[in-house]
Amino acid sequence: MKIIKNLIKLIKNKKRILLAYSGGIDSTVLFYKLMDLKKIKKIKIRAIHINHQLHKNSIKWANHCFNNCKENSIPITIVKVIPNIKKFGIEGGARKARYDAIKNNILKNEILMTAQHQDDQCETFFLALKRSSGPKGLSCMPKKKKFFNNLLIRPFLEISKKKIYQIAKKNNLKWIEDNTNNNIKYERNFIRKKILVPLKKRWPFFIKNCCISAKLCSDQEKVIKDLLKFFFNKYLCKKNMLNINFLRKMNSKTINIILRTWIYLNSNNFFSIRKIEILKNTLIKNNNNFENKKIIFKKYEIRRYKEYIYWLNTIPSLKNIILSWFYPYNKIILPYNLGYLTKHNTYIKNSIKVKKPEFNELINIRFYYNKKIKLKKDKIKRKIKTVWQKYDIPPWERQKTPLLFYNCSFIGAINIFTTNKNKYDSKKYFYIKWFKNY
Incomplete structure (x- = not known):
């Protein structure tokens, strides 16, 4: 009855549940507990x-689950997947394929329910130790978490494997025995068989206390997260910018935590301690010639401009791209999701006012110009780099800002400035605006 009360508390007013049903003892016990819940709620x-197609009995297991659901009038979806073992390994590939399949089949407003238990949590703790994880990793699996646009609940996390086995035997349940669970070449099986067995023998309370430690790490992470949220709201201009002057007032360990959290907020991934140190030494501590330096991380890069570091999406070079824009100058889409340009007859904020092209002038958009230019009100020519600096444009923004040309004459940088080539009378002009997607 305690498990049923816990289930009621966890699902609250939700009415749709999707059970991840492998047919093993854990998901089988959860299956029958949900049947009990259905009688009162x-x-x-x-x-x-999910049929991973990795075992000779995989079809037999799928049939077992199908028949059990049919007997209990529970709809079941059986999905065959092909894990990417080469890229992720057997365990990682199976896990990714499994959750991808669930993501593709879960319905709106359904709760995903899985049967991980206390012993699984302890194994996860040891795997996190192996990866030299901090409190975030050692927090292990939460009882509740967001699963894409749905909710994932693990109601058995505080229940031991021994207790689950007792429930199954008491109710004469039938489940699948997977003999690969005894193969210690898999990391979890090795921890289960070779590490936890002697530890439980010596200290029967070890697994429970291990899970308490994971919970303490989780609680600590929540407190840190709240404090960092306050910090980021106060000292970040935007999510992708971090104030270096404020960071320099912190001690090294605090800077590490802030940087790791900032990176996680932007990418949902963590930097290693080694990469954090490289980031600090390259872009924060070093005050000389940092403008062209960057840290590459997957499809992102971290760069510095003046007293901020920026989190950016990496895009290919636009140096050789030329886009023709023909009359009547309808919306033109820019490459690599940079946004679009529009023409307007009246001024809108941040647009540039430009002359109407002559009959023999073709409007084209480029992203590179490296000659000296004269701004509209200037008397002398200056390097374009100096102009970018005047308008406080970071180097990476210069490389993806659309530049307006009439034939080969540079008219201006859209949303920013125009050159002395932009000469118009009181009637022959319009406005061009760049709408960014980032």
């Missing part, structure tokens, strides 16, 4: 079984 239950 108005809920709809569906099951999903």
Whole structure:
């Protein structure tokens, strides 16, 4: 009855549940507990079984789950997947394929329910130790978490494997025995068989206390997250910018935590301690010639301009791209999701006012110009780099700002400035505006 009360508390007013049903003892016990819950609470239950096609009995297991659901009038979806073992390994590939399949089959407003238990949590703790994780990693699996646009609940996280086995035997349940669970070449099986067995023998309370430690790490992370949220709201101009002057007032360990959190907020990934140190030495501590330096991370890069570091999406070079823009100058889409340009007859904020092209002038958009230019009100020519600096444009923004040309004459940088080539009378002009996608 305690498990049922816990389930009611966890699902609250939600009425749709999708059970990840492997047919093993853990998901089988959860299956029957949900059947008990259904007798006292108005809920709809569906099951999903993922056939990883990695075992000779995989079809037999799928049939077992199908028949059990049929007997209990529970709809079930059976999905065959092909794990990418070469890229992620057997365990990682199976896990990714499984959750991708669930993501593609879960319905709106359904809760995903999985049967990980206390012993699984302890194994996860050891795997996090192996990866030299900090408190975030050692927090292990949360009981509740967001799953794409849905919710994932793990109601058995505080229940031991021994207790689950007792429930199964007491109720004469039938489940699948997967003999690969005894193969210690897999990391979890090695931890389960070779590490946790002697530890439980010596200290019967070890797994429970290990999970308490994970919970303490999780609580600590929540407190740090709240404090950092306050910090970021106060000292970040935008999500992708970080104030270096403020960072320099912190001690090194605090800077590490702030940087790791900032990187996670932008990418949902963590930097290693080594990469954090490289970031600090390259872009924060070093005050000389930092403008062209950057840290590459997957499809992102981190760069510095003046007293801020920026988190940026990496895009290919636009140096050789030329886009023709023909009359009547309807919206023109820029490459690599940079946004679009529009023509207007009246001024709108940040647009540039330009002359109407002559009959023999073709409007074209480029992203590179490296000659000296004269701004509209200037008396002398100056390097374009000096002009960019005058308008406080970071180097990476210069490389993706659309430049307006009439034939080969440079008219201006859209949204920013125009050159002395932009000469118009009181009637022959219009406005061009760049709408960014970032």
